[in-house]
Amino acid sequence: MSEKGDMFYAWTKSADIKGECGGAVISLLKYALEQKIVDVVLTVRKGYDVYDPLPVFITDPKELASCAGSLHCGTFLLPKLIKKYLNGAKDIKVAITVKGCDAKALYELAKRQQINMDNVLSIGLNCGGSVSPSVAREMIAEKYGIDPDDVVKEEIDKGQFIVMTKDGQHKGIKIDELEEEGLGRRKNCQRCETKIPRQADLACGNWGVFGEKAGKATFVEVCSAKGATVFDGAVSAGAIDIYAPDPKGLEIRGKIENVMIKMGKKAQKSQFDALNEGRERLTAIMNYSSCCIACRACIENCPICYCVECSTLKPHLIDQTKTPPDFMFHLIRFAHIADSCVNCGQCQELCPAEIPNALFMHAQQVELEKMFGHTPGVDMTLPVLAYAEEPEERRRLNETGSDMIFENVFRE
Amino acid sequence: MQMKYVTTICPYCGTGCALNLVVHDGKTVGVAPSHRSPICSGKLCSRGLHAADCLGEARIEEPFIKGERSDWETAMDKAGELKKYAAGEIIIITSPRITNETQYLVWKFARSLGAAIGIINGGSGAPTVKLDELKDADVILALGNVMQALPLTGNRIIQAKENGARLLYIGPQSYTAVQADTVEITDEYKELPPGFSALLKNAVRPAVVYMANDSSAAKLAEGLGISAAVLYDKNNGRGASLMGIGPVDLPESVKAAFIIAETPLIEQDIYADLLQKLDSLELTIVATSAETSLLGIADIVLPIAALHESEGTVTNWEGRIQMLRRAANIPEGVKSLQELLAELAGKMGLGIPSGTPEEMYAALASEISAFGNITYEQIAKPEGVFVQEA
Numbered sequence: 001m002s003e004k005g006d007m008f009y010a011w012t013k014s015a016d017i018k019g020e021c022g023g024a025v026i027s028l029l030k031y032a033l034e035q036k037i038v039d040v041v042l043t044v045r046k047g048y049d050v051y052d053p054l055p056v057f058i059t060d061p062k063e064l065a066s067c068a069g070s071l072h073c074g075t076f077l078l079p080k081l082i083k084k085y086l087n088g089a090k091d092i093k094v095a096i097t098v099k100g101c102d103a104k105a106l107y108e109l110a111k112r113q114q115i116n117m118d119n120v121l122s123i124g125l126n127c128g129g130s131v132s133p134s135v136a137r138e139m140i141a142e143k144y145g146i147d148p149d150d151v152v153k154e155e156i157d158k159g160q161f162i163v164m165t166k167d168g169q170h171k172g173i174k175i176d177e178l179e180e181e182g183l184g185r186r187k188n189c190q191r192c193e194t195k196i197p198r199q200a201d202l203a204c205g206n207w208g209v210f211g212e213k214a215g216k217a218t219f220v221e222v223c224s225a226k227g228a229t230v231f232d233g234a235v236s237a238g239a240i241d242i243y244a245p246d247p248k249g250l251e252i253r254g255k256i257e258n259v260m261i262k263m264g265k266k267a268q269k270s271q272f273d274a275l276n277e278g279r280e281r282l283t284a285i286m287n288y289s290s291c292c293i294a295c296r297a298c299i300e301n302c303p304i305c306y307c308v309e310c311s312t313l314k315p316h317l318i319d320q321t322k323t324p325p326d327f328m329f330h331l332i333r334f335a336h337i338a339d340s341c342v343n344c345g346q347c348q349e350l351c352p353a354e355i356p357n358a359l360f361m362h363a364q365q366v367e368l369e370k371m372f373g374h375t376p377g378v379d380m381t382l383p384v385l386a387y388a389e390e391p392e393e394r395r396r397l398n399e400t401g402s403d404m405i406f407e408n409v410f411r412e
Numbered sequence: 413m414q415m416k417y418v419t420t421i422c423p424y425c426g427t428g429c430a431l432n433l434v435v436h437d438g439k440t441v442g443v444a445p446s447h448r449s450p451i452c453s454g455k456l457c458s459r460g461l462h463a464a465d466c467l468g469e470a471r472i473e474e475p476f477i478k479g480e481r482s483d484w485e486t487a488m489d490k491a492g493e494l495k496k497y498a499a500g501e502i503i504i505i506t507s508p509r510i511t512n513e514t515q516y517l518v519w520k521f522a523r524s525l526g527a528a529i530g531i532i533n534g535g536s537g538a539p540t541v542k543l544d545e546l547k548d549a550d551v552i553l554a555l556g557n558v559m560q561a562l563p564l565t566g567n568r569i570i571q572a573k574e575n576g577a578r579l580l581y582i583g584p585q586s587y588t589a590v591q592a593d594t595v596e597i598t599d600e601y602k603e604l605p606p607g608f609s610a611l612l613k614n615a616v617r618p619a620v621v622y623m624a625n626d627s628s629a630a631k632l633a634e635g636l637g638i639s640a641a642v643l644y645d646k647n648n649g650r651g652a653s654l655m656g657i658g659p660v661d662l663p664e665s666v667k668a669a670f671i672i673a674e675t676p677l678i679e680q681d682i683y684a685d686l687l688q689k690l691d692s693l694e695l696t697i698v699a700t701s702a703e704t705s706l707l708g709i710a711d712i713v714l715p716i717a718a719l720h721e722s723e724g725t726v727t728n729w730e731g732r733i734q735m736l737r738r739a740a741n742i743p744e745g746v747k748s749l750q751e752l753l754a755e756l757a758g759k760m761g762l763g764i765p766s767g768t769p770e771e772m773y774a775a776l777a778s779e780i781s782a783f784g785n786i787t788y789e790q791i792a793k794p795e796g797v798f799v800q801e802a
Contacts, residue, residue, distance in 0.1 A: 092413075
């Protein structure tokens, strides 16, 4: 019997499943659906081509084989779809594949009672970052000198973004080099520190799989009791085979994770530094935000936003007839979200006015984390604002002799 | 439970953003981004984000005669009375929202009848620049509030500005005016304000952006001799324009009108200027998927399929033909526009082409040269295919 913290090499025993690295993820999902542990699987499948991953809701286990393989152009966030279209898993059991930002979004939605975690089985997928389809195509045409329509497969390995063409041509370019030119992974992925999503019930990936097992096995870390039960069940049902991980494999996996976290911290520093501080930072944010068309795509797609009555729609706070809206629109979003931002990037990549919303929000989140010690998306701890009982907070402030929040909270 | 994404084209403006309609047990329940779209990369404006609601709201699902519920047989018999009128007494008023294929059928219907055809909210003019080329312009002159009318086209102007472009603006106070570096606030534009000419003349890659239904802007822009983005306000305005369908002209001789009114609720005032004239006609037939201000004056109302229940192609302002995919079934009691036109033509003893959407595209392509040498399969690519400019 496995338990939280255990690690394995695992691979499918089904000849029909052609996974990226052993097919263990698809086999686990298939086992869960076949055994009716879940009613539906929410995952991703290739759409028109490798640049077009699409979310799929699967109820027929036979369909799962078509979801095998990894796609790095999948930049969307899945958990909000559980809230929007599956009634928050209140009365349906859902298995979902999650990269780091998905896993964190799942927790933040659950904290706000928008998703019932009791009914969710989450399979984490190691993620080194994703590339927007348009950027990927532009980059492959210009930097790789390859017709993007000829690419049949792409992967990220050893710090390179590698593409394979239908004629069997391989070409890789260092991600660092691509990103220096503004290409490569999304900016929020560059800043990300959640590479192995241990918040999920199981965390799976190919890091730590080497030698003759490379490409044939999945490295699985059991992250919860629920994950252990499903994993053990899949093993005893004969859906997957397992093997104890090699110490060298553990070391490799740890190294990759650490290198990527360091890269994330470095990107945070350079991107946040470019925003400057204090008044200069505020001016930059105001300038960018002045292109806003108030389409509300940032709100629609944010995993933190869930209010039925959104404050940005209240006429006494925001003049609803003005485009661009007053800066208060953005201030309300900062106040409501910044302490819990999981840096999923949706508000930025889906902004028609090209406002780097995720950069602004994430920059504030890291500052708030320093002040209040709250890290979003790692567990079910409630955010800062949830702790503030207004009467009690007023009393506390009054006792200090000043009700100025600045005096009391921000002064050392 | 069955839940799927159907990738299609936004039913609103002429930019032609792709979006995914989320379909739950045959009903469209939401909109999800289509990151694969070369036009919008998943980004949508407030209209696109709510496309699923608009396609289903205020639907009409049975025929009406003089405001009273009716049945198809009676209503079509009555509509067949159109044949009593001479060719010069009939006008066909079409919509810039329907697919290229159905627009072609409407056009054929008008031609075989010998009747005049006109469009509401269409436009004219061929752009000499593509959407993505706007990003590379160094000076852009916007005539009117173009960035709000076509927000994802506005996106390229924002990107151009980030690349260092200068935005000049002539028009009323508006969102575009707020974004511009140099602004001339006016309700009419006949000539360039002082200073603008020099800025355009010194530019390496200047471009002018204006709406396809703004004749004074077109006049001003033509005189500049620079790259022009001519923006069609509606999803398939360019397609109709390529078929040579111009604005509606309602001479005194007209006694009967057949109107295709594919119009979302929020735009129902587009017929305001025509209502009185249409009301005075002897026979007004309206084919529509949803409620419109025309219902009050129509003699016969025929319910047709909405855009998300249709398959076919649409042409954005650039001339990019893209695929519109069926996300939901046509409700019971409602006909597709193609079916309706075929029946009406049959009743009137006219012949118009029929077949699958693909066969209809082939028929269109064989007759209208801009669509020629392009196959349906090519259009199904996320990039679509550009029409052949004359």
